[in-house]
Amino acid sequence: MIIGGTIIGAGMFSLPVVMSGAWFFWSMAALIFTWFCMLHSGLMILEANLNYRIGSSFDTITKDLLGKGWNVVNGISIAFVLYILTYAYISASGSILHHTFAEMSLNVPARAAGFGFALLVAFVVWLSTKAVSRMTAIVLGAKVITFFLTFGSLLGHVQPATLFNVAESNASYAPYLLMTLPFCLASFGYHGNVPSLMKYYGKDPKTIVKCLVYGTLMALALYTIWLLATMGNIPRPEFIGIAEKGGNIDVLVQALSGVLNSRSLDLLLVVFSNFGGSEFVPWRNVGFV
Numbered sequence: 001m002i003i004g005g006t007i008i009g010a011g012m013f014s015l016p017v018v019m020s021g022a023w024f025f026w027s028m029a030a031l032i033f034t035w036f037c038m039l040h041s042g043l044m045i046l047e048a049n050l051n052y053r054i055g056s057s058f059d060t061i062t063k064d065l066l067g068k069g070w071n072v073v074n075g076i077s078i079a080f081v082l083y084i085l086t087y088a089y090i091s092a093s094g095s096i097l098h099h100t101f102a103e104m105s106l107n108v109p110a111r112a113a114g115f116g117f118a119l120l121v122a123f124v125v126w127l128s129t130k131a132v133s134r135m136t137a138i139v140l141g142a143k144v145i146t147f148f149l150t151f152g153s154l155l156g157h158v159q160p161a162t163l164f165n166v167a168e169s170n171a172s173y174a175p176y177l178l179m180t181l182p183f184c185l186a187s188f189g190y191h192g193n194v195p196s197l198m199k200y201y202g203k204d205p206k207t208i209v210k211c212l213v214y215g216t217l218m219a220l221a222l223y224t225i226w227l228l229a230t231m232g233n234i235p236r237p238e239f240i241g242i243a244e245k246g247g248n249i250d251v252l253v254q255a256l257s258g259v260l261n262s263r264s265l266d267l268l269l270v271v272f273s274n275f276g277g278s279e280f281v282p283w284r285n286v287g288f289v
Helices: 002-007 010-018 023-049 058-066 068-103 110-127 129-155 174-187 191-201 205-231 238-244 249-260 263-276
Strands: none
Touching: 002 129, 002 191, 002 205, 010 174, 010 205, 010 238, 010 249, 023 058, 023 174, 023 191, 023 205, 058 068, 068 110, 068 174, 068 191, 068 249, 110 129, 129 191, 129 205, 191 205, 238 249
């Protein structure tokens, strides 16, 4: 649950917009390739981590194997990646909560909503890794339930002509493939949790490997359904307008509402987006211990 809850989050809402140039099949190829690479890189980190005491972080491992110079580079790189991911989660969650409050006629600024969300997550992470795991299980369970309630309806409206982009006979997809890769990499970011899993499960590689495999496969499956549901309902040219408006979840919900004209679906999308933006990530063991 920790791996699945870490990977699947608010960032997934941007995938259809970012991947609209490459469209469905090229985007799926990029996601599968990225999943394979990111899973194996996580397994390599686990293999290295098993040779050190429980609780050892990237800092300890890198300093021992590569020396102080590369350890500094590694520390800066990890700090940069975690900063970007944290910023993305807070920003997306603030936008989602702002949209939700607006639906209830409450004017809560996106920055204030994001700040409050960040404080809540920080408090849960401060409590313990077990608290993180339990909260992740609750949020991820609710996320999966609302996901299938929402996209069960969307999948029933998928139009093959839209999914296969029949309207654009001479469309180019491959040139947009490379620009999707950075987003694919960020969509499978969980590696900072490997040391925490070691602390939580102990030196039990079989259990941790199962966590990594099942968690990443769960993310890949949900991303596939999400792309199928959006790209099968919204024509490719309409994503240009969505991107011009910022590409946030509120714009995407409006686009889907225009296609399906369903108030109940709007409500389900809002509920799911709130759970999708909830991330409880145990990063306390990642960096510099």
